[in-house]
Amino acid sequence: MEFAPIIEKVAFNLLKYAATVLPENAVKAIKTAYENETNPVGKSQLEAIIKNFETGSKLRIPMCQDTGIHIYYVEIGADSPIEDVGKIKEALENASKRATTEVPMRPNAVDPFGSNSGDNTGRYIPWINWEIVPGDKIKITAFPKGGGSENMSTVKMLKPGVGIKGVMKEVVDWMIQAGGQPCPPTVVGVAVGGGADIAMKLAKKQLMRPIGEPHPQKEVAEIEKKLKEAINTTGIGPMGLGGRTTCLAVHMDYAHRHPASLPMAISVQCWAARQSAAEISADGKVKYLHHKVKE
């Protein structure tokens, strides 16, 4: 069966909804932060954020002018009856181009040696993360990532001797230094192990977890909780103007590491935690996972 035409249509919808409607779990997390905020300046920032995304969602216009660089996650079930895997890349590129003019999304793909391509596509962009998974479904996630929070990413190659405590200290130090720049309240993705590239890939992937959902392993979940509390103790607050909520959650994961290395990565998500995913079953039926999509 040919899936590329379905994928193109689905990916367009995913970009459109990701850019204009905040997923329910993010809405809930920000509204809870607003209720708990005691600093008047911080509270005013959260109020503006809520008013902004509610208006954007009602009018179906992007909640932030930075509609991100286009990133997709594609999971293909090993038993999927797909016959046109080779056409998925083009389908996703077409979706990005169409979304640029029709949503509209800001053209955010710039040739480092030249100019803005104007349509959100270019060399390696949109970036596609491919994965073969068990089952017969295809899952597409659109994850447009804003530049302000992305600029607050980092990879550090720590000495294994500093241990997990050392990792935690790096996270706290890094988020103090980041201050208001990544548009807090943020979600902080942290990963250790693997290698430099693996740690960053895992850290970024944590941003797609429903906000505040703990890691399934108790000891990792415990570290997430402590890091969240520590970051919020700083008082940096919404937009760095002071307050109780600097981060909505810390999501952590790990890979086994080389004996000589302790790589760690931090990936930061601004309050506009935009994403949208859909599952396409073997018979071509589409189920949207974050949004009620009206065609």
Added chain:
Amino acid sequence: MAVVKLQTPIPEEEIRKLKAGDIIYISGIVYLSRDEAHLRALEMAEEGKELPLDFKGLALFHCGPIVTQDDKGEWHVVAAGPTTSSRMEIFQDKYIEKFRISVVIGKGGMYERTAAAMKKYGAVYGAFTGGAAVLAAKAVKKVKGVEWLDLGTPEALWIFEVEEFGPLTVAIDSHGNNLFKDVSQKAEENREKAYEIIGVSK
């Protein structure tokens, strides 16, 4: 904490009255420049070339908007929230000195060099909620013009006619106060407490 409505061009004495923490709304002209447009304006000024707009007394907005152009060629703003201002720290002081703008609008705050220039020449930094692009776009009445489109739409010099653009929190005033600096100093003081929570020491 006063709420003040301002009309561009804003006289220096109006700016001098503002204190960090005040809320301001701007009507008149807000123009947009990010990294590239700052660089170009400064280069042109250095070469003695005439700029497409007299920036004096206006509000500069660190923003790369989403815009659409209709069949008649007119531009419309879809979304226009602030970008991270700290990237402009490298030349904002020189820019303020050269062009004597009254307000810099952005997000995330700016540092010593900018604050010093604001004190010396009479300007303020108005923090606009990051990402609040829909609210910003709603205050834009008209796109008055655009220059330097060769830089791409996010980097071009957009000229907006706005009505009650805000709320902007005066985060750096013209007397040397900087809210972002206060918050980061407090965060520094709280570092020990944060370390205690995770069980580490300095």
